[in-house]
Amino acid sequence: MPISEETVEKVTYNLVRRATTKIPDDIKKLLIVAADSKENTKPAKVQLSAILKGLQLAESNLIPICQDTGIILVYVGIGSNAKIIGNLRKAVKKAVKKATVDIPLRRTVVNPFTRKNRNNNPFIKYHFLYNNKSYLDLTIFARGCGAEYVTEIKMMDPLNFTNNLKKFVMSMVMDKAMWSCPPVIIGIGIGGTCEIAIELSKRAMLRPISERHPDKNIAKLESELIEYINLLQIGPMGLGGFPTCLNVAIEYVSSPIARVPVCVSFGCWAHRIASARIYSDDKIQYYTYLSTFYRDVYE
Amino acid sequence: MIRYNIIRIYQHFIGMSMNNVIHLKTPISVDDLLNLKIGDVTFISGVIFALRDEAEKRIYQRLSKGKDLPMDLKNAVVFHSGPIVKRIDNDWKVIALGPTTTARTGVILTKVISLTGIRGIIGKGGIASKHIKDMKSRCVYFSFPGGAAAVGSAATIKVIRRYWQDLLEPVWELEVKNLGPLVVAIDIHGNNLYDLILRKARSQLTRILNKLK
Numbered sequence: 001m002p003i004s005e006e007t008v009e010k011v012t013y014n015l016v017r018r019a020t021t022k023i024p025d026d027i028k029k030l031l032i033v034a035a036d037s038k039e040n041t042k043p044a045k046v047q048l049s050a051i052l053k054g055l056q057l058a059e060s061n062l063i064p065i066c067q068d069t070g071i072i073l074v075y076v077g078i079g080s081n082a083k084i085i086g087n088l089r090k091a092v093k094k095a096v097k098k099a100t101v102d103i104p105l106r107r108t109v110v111n112p113f114t115r116k117n118r119n120n121n122p123f124i125k126y127h128f129l130y131n132n133k134s135y136l137d138l139t140i141f142a143r144g145c146g147a148e149y150v151t152e153i154k155m156m157d158p159l160n161f162t163n164n165l166k167k168f169v170m171s172m173v174m175d176k177a178m179w180s181c182p183p184v185i186i187g188i189g190i191g192g193t194c195e196i197a198i199e200l201s202k203r204a205m206l207r208p209i210s211e212r213h214p215d216k217n218i219a220k221l222e223s224e225l226i227e228y229i230n231l232l233q234i235g236p237m238g239l240g241g242f243p244t245c246l247n248v249a250i251e252y253v254s255s256p257i258a259r260v261p262v263c264v265s266f267g268c269w270a271h272r273i274a275s276a277r278i279y280s281d282d283k284i285q286y287y288t289y290l291s292t293f294y295r296d297v298y299e
Numbered sequence: 300m301i302r303y304n305i306i307r308i309y310q311h312f313i314g315m316s317m318n319n320v321i322h323l324k325t326p327i328s329v330d331d332l333l334n335l336k337i338g339d340v341t342f343i344s345g346v347i348f349a350l351r352d353e354a355e356k357r358i359y360q361r362l363s364k365g366k367d368l369p370m371d372l373k374n375a376v377v378f379h380s381g382p383i384v385k386r387i388d389n390d391w392k393v394i395a396l397g398p399t400t401t402a403r404t405g406v407i408l409t410k411v412i413s414l415t416g417i418r419g420i421i422g423k424g425g426i427a428s429k430h431i432k433d434m435k436s437r438c439v440y441f442s443f444p445g446g447a448a449a450v451g452s453a454a455t456i457k458v459i460r461r462y463w464q465d466l467l468e469p470v471w472e473l474e475v476k477n478l479g480p481l482v483v484a485i486d487i488h489g490n491n492l493y494d495l496i497l498r499k500a501r502s503q504l505t506r507i508l509n510k511l512k
Contacts, residue, residue, distance in 0.1 A: 042338065042340070043338055043340075043482050043492070046340050046444075046480045046482060047444045047480070047482070049480075050444040050447045050450050050479075050480050051444050051446060051447050053447070053449075053450055054444070054446065054447030054448065054449040054450040055449075057449035057450060057453055058448075058449040061449065063394050063395060063449055063452070064383060064394070064395045064448065064449075065395075065446055065448065065449065066395065066397055066445070066446040066448045067380060067381060067382050067383050067394075067395035067396060067397045067448040067451075068381070068397070068399065069383070069395075104383060104385055104394060105383070106381065106383045106395075110467065115467055117467065144446075146399070146400050146423075146445065163511045163512075166511055167508060167511065170504060170507065170508070171504075174497070174500060174501065174504055178424050178425070178493065178497075179400050179402060179423075179424045181423065181445035181446055228507050231503055231507065232500040232503050232504060233496065233499060233500055233503065234496060234497070234500050235496065236444070237423060237424075237442055237444055237445055237482075238423075238424060238425070238442075238493055238496060239338075239442055239482055239484065239492060239493075239496065240492070240495075240496040240499075268445065268446060269446060270445075270446035
């Protein structure tokens with residue numbers, strides 16, 4: 001049985017609601033630990049308690065966590081045997097439009113020249129799964145603008161790469177973390193061509209925060225960066241204390257010999273993601289994290 | 300090897316001004332602000348104006364041409380925010396009210412402060428340090444936790460008025476009760492909590508980078 005346009009619309013609608021009104025439990029747990037810690041500073045604890053109170057209010061009243069409900073990124077993964085009837089794109093757009101009115105979301109997307117509002121046109125990214133599966137995967141990532149606009153791309157020298165990468169990330173945190181609602185989540189994409197590195201940095205952020213990279217050296221690098229960044233004590237909202245960073249996730253692919261493309265993306269603590277898998281018999285499974293979007297993307 | 304010794308690192312922060320919570324009521328005078336120190340936690344009740352950079356630009360343009368403003372910003376509190384507001388029957392309901400990054404407004408903000416007599420700015424991330432001297436003796440900067448927009452809307456009693464609806468995001472005059480927590484990040488004497496935090500971070504960064512060599 002094929003997957004219907006109506007199902008895609010319904011699931012997308014539910015995912016937008018889920019993503020904008022709730023954050024993943026593992027992130028919430030980290031915030032609770034830091035808020036309760038006796039060693040933390042008062043401004044940090046005040047920020048974290050308010051954040052937790054806000055989360056509770058948003059979840060129980062079904063209202064957005066943040067007034068910047070973000071640019072709605074929709075990742076669509078299509079199994080190579082999946083059959084879909086109707087217009088997938090239309091279904092996704094309709095669902096986001098409806099969610100914008102119902103929840104409601106802020107209409108954050110405008111025409112850059114005329115400044116006219118685009119009524120939350122979502123950005124849809126298709127990705128084909130060559131795995132003989134007949135399901136359809138959907139992930140919503142609501143990107144707050146405060147976090148999005150501090151992104152940096154650099155074509156780095158391969159010499160002394162690891163150390164220079166650490167320096168690059170650290171100095172970015174120093175200069176910009178404060179504007180992207182810390183504690184931040186950092187996604188680092190490395191290799192390929194410029195746009196592949198950018199894409200990887202976003203997908204790295206879709207990985208569960210407790211999951212380290214399968215390559216041991218990269219896992220170690222991630223842990224090291226998390227430790228270093230938290231030593232800076234920039235703290236929640238840049239008012240000192242801890243944590244400054246909740247996670248650093250690195251995704252990499254092969255890189256050209258002469259240069260290493262690196263993209264560092266920041267995410268605010270309000271990590272608004274939600275995923276679902278729609279099977280061909282219309283069975284729907286909801287997830288916080290769905291691996292098809294952060295692993296085996298290229299190569 | 301750098302050890303993550305939490306207690307050692309936080310000791311000096313715990314010594315920072317740890318006063319009890321302070322309640323402020325609008326309109327706010329300079330006298331009300333003299334005793335506020337960076338790190339103090341405050342809550343504001345009364346009337347606030349929620350607006351974004353485009354509205355601020357218009358305020359500046361009108362004032363610099365000698366035109367009046369439709370709203371009274373003397374001794375007022377401004378919240379840098381583009382809230383989500385829903386029309387329900389004949390009323391407006393604030394669904395989400397949280398801060399936007401202040402750094403974008405820069406020099407216009409300090410001009411607006413001196414032209415209008417705004418006494419409090421609520422936002423996140425602070426103001427570039429080169430502009431802080433223009434705020435001294437005039438205005439306090441409060442930090443509201445980014446993303447805690449449901450806390451902001453819970454503190455909002457009602458929408459009093461909407462101005463300049465032709466803007467992408469208009470100016471909202473709101474009645475609030477105990478809006479906060481607002482951490483004093485830049486006090487009226489020109490002390491800057493962000494600067495303090497970043498100075499410490501920078502020396503820590505130097506230490507870390509030296510180990511990488």
